[in-house]
Amino acid sequence: MRIIPTIEIKEGKCVSITNGDFSTHKVYNENPIEVARELEGAGMQYLHLVDLDGVKANHIVNYKIIEQITSKTNLKIDFVGGLKSNEDLHIAFNSGAKQISGENIAINDPETFEGWLSKYGGIKIMLGANCNNEKFTGNGLQEDSDLDIIPFIRSYTSKGIKYVICTDLVIDEPILGASFELYKRILQESKDIKLIASGNVVSSLDHINILEDLGCEGAIIGNALYEGKIRLRDLETYS
Numbered sequence: 001m002r003i004i005p006t007i008e009i010k011e012g013k014c015v016s017i018t019n020g021d022f023s024t025h026k027v028y029n030e031n032p033i034e035v036a037r038e039l040e041g042a043g044m045q046y047l048h049l050v051d052l053d054g055v056k057a058n059h060i061v062n063y064k065i066i067e068q069i070t071s072k073t074n075l076k077i078d079f080v081g082g083l084k085s086n087e088d089l090h091i092a093f094n095s096g097a098k099q100i101s102g103e104n105i106a107i108n109d110p111e112t113f114e115g116w117l118s119k120y121g122g123i124k125i126m127l128g129a130n131c132n133n134e135k136f137t138g139n140g141l142q143e144d145s146d147l148d149i150i151p152f153i154r155s156y157t158s159k160g161i162k163y164v165i166c167t168d169l170v171i172d173e174p175i176l177g178a179s180f181e182l183y184k185r186i187l188q189e190s191k192d193i194k195l196i197a198s199g200n201v202v203s204s205l206d207h208i209n210i211l212e213d214l215g216c217e218g219a220i221i222g223n224a225l226y227e228g229k230i231r232l233r234d235l236e237t238y239s
Contacts, residue, residue: 001211002218003238004078004196005039005225007032008050009062015052016223025052028226036069042232047075048165048198048220049097054082063095070096080128080165084109089116093124101165103128106156107136107147114159122162126196129153132169134182149182150189157190164190165220167199176201180210187215196220203229208238 008015014029029035036047047069053061060082069075078099079092092100106113106127116125130137131149153164166186168179179201187195197211198220208230211219224230 001208001216001238002046002196003044003208003235004046004048004218004220005044006048006050006198006220006222007035008052008222009065009081010052012062012065016226017052032065033068033072036073036075039232040073040075043236044232045074045076046218047077048222049077049079051079051081057082058084060088060091063091066092066095066097078126084112086112086115089120093120099124099126099163101126101128103130107152117160122160125161126163126165127153127156127161128165128167130167130169131182137169150186153186153193154190157193161193163194163196163217165196165198168201169199176207180214183211183216184214194218198222205230205234 008017009032010025013027014032014035015025015027017025039047049066049069051060051062066077066079070077076098077096078101079097080101080103083089083092083100083102084105089100102113102116102125129149129152134149136147136149136152149166164186166183168182183195183197187193194217195215196218197216201207202211202219202221203224208219221230225232
């Protein structure tokens with residue numbers, strides 16, 4: 001299973017936020033390049049880069065940071081945040097992103113998103129399927145909907161999606177089992193996808209082991225890494 005650390009960018013700095021709530025952001029490093037180099041030095045090969053400013057602005061903002069990271073490391077970047085137009089997508093790929101993740105656009109502008117899928121394929125275009133109580137959540141996990149997440153994912157597998165990033169909005173440890181069960185059912189009902197888990201369901205090495213046993217292709221690690229719940233040296237066997 002691939003381990004994919006996260007760098008979330010706000011005002012050019014590395015921050016951590018909780019469940020999409022921008023008011024909770026904490027700056028943990030002012031230099032994203034320094035963090036990226038540290039991750040690569042620890043054996044990481046992949047990076048999930050989130051443009052929080054882009055989410056707010058509804059267009060890509062921090063593409064220069066993609067350029068800087070790709071010019072100074074060999075990390076393979078998947079990028080998300082503010083991708084709303086063909087121009088946004090062109091900028092992201094031209095800046096060095098290997099993959100992008102479409103979230104709100106997959107619902108709000110499916111014609112554009114499906115056009116990206118047709119042009120770039122299901123390897124470069126990933127589906128962001130964030131949920132709360134198995135219902136799709138949008139706008140950086142801040143807006144709930146009545147859309148069931150499993151049929152939503154299944155609808156896009158028939159259109160060529162191969163990679164799905166799923167963040168289950170679970171906060172309390174005792175109910176994390178429900179998230180694991182959800183991932184299990186997603187994989188059972190969409191057998192051809194490569195499922196990447198993210199969020200609080202990736203908060204310990206035990207969680208990573210469970211996700212690997214379920215068949216997840218990858219795990220995105222954010223706050224757990226920067227809060228010391230998971231240490232980089234503990235991930236060496238996965239790199």
